Every structure is written in C-alpha cells, then in structure tokens.
Amino acid sequence: MKVMxxxxxxxxxxxxxxxxxxxxxxxxxxSKSKLYELIKRGEAPVRVIDVGAKRVITASIxxxxxxx
Numbered sequence: 001m002k003v004m005x006x007x008x009x010x011x012x013x014x015x016x017x018x019x020x021x022x023x024x025x026x027x028x029x030x031s032k033s034k035l036y037e038l039i040k041r042g043e044a045p046v047r048v049i050d051v052g053a054k055r056v057i058t059a060s061i062x063x064x065x066x067x068x
Contacts, residue, residue, distance in 0.1 A: 009065055015058045018049065024056035027065070 012027050019027075024046060025035040038044040039054060047060035 009062065012058065012061055012065070017058055018055035019058055019061075021048075021054050021056060024061055027061050 006029060007027055015023070021035050021039070022032045025032045028035065028045070035044065036054075039048050044056075045064050047057040049055050049057065
C-alpha cells in the first residue's frame with residue numbers, strides 16, 4: 001500500500017473546492033475508513049456533501065487545520 005505524504009496547509013488551499021474522502025483523510029492524518037466511520041456517525045470534523053459519492057469541502061479542512 002502506498003503511503004501518502006501529508007500535504008502542507010498551503011497545498012491544501014490550492015486543492016479543488018471539494019475532494020474525495022481518501023484525500024481529505026490524508027490531510028487530516030487519519031485513515032479513509034476512520035473518516036468514513038465519522039461521517040456515518042455524523043461526527044466528521046469537516047463538511048461533507050453527497051453528490052452520488054461523498055465529497056469533503058476543502059475550505060472546511062483548511063478551517064479545521066488553521067484552528068489547530
């Protein structure tokens with residue numbers, strides 16, 4: 001399994017408006033399965049939309065990381 005490097009905050013700011021759960025999980029430093037679990041329980045720390053597939057709002061990732 002390929003291990004992805006954690007992106008910098010500046011890199012995340014350059015991402016598209018929404019990203020898939022896998023990419024969002026990498027940015028948050030958690031597994032994709034953990035983020036899906038949080039989404040399912042309504043406890044995701046980021047904003048998620050469902051457009052046939054779950055997408056994470058990039059701005060919500062940025063806000064979360066800026067507040068950390």
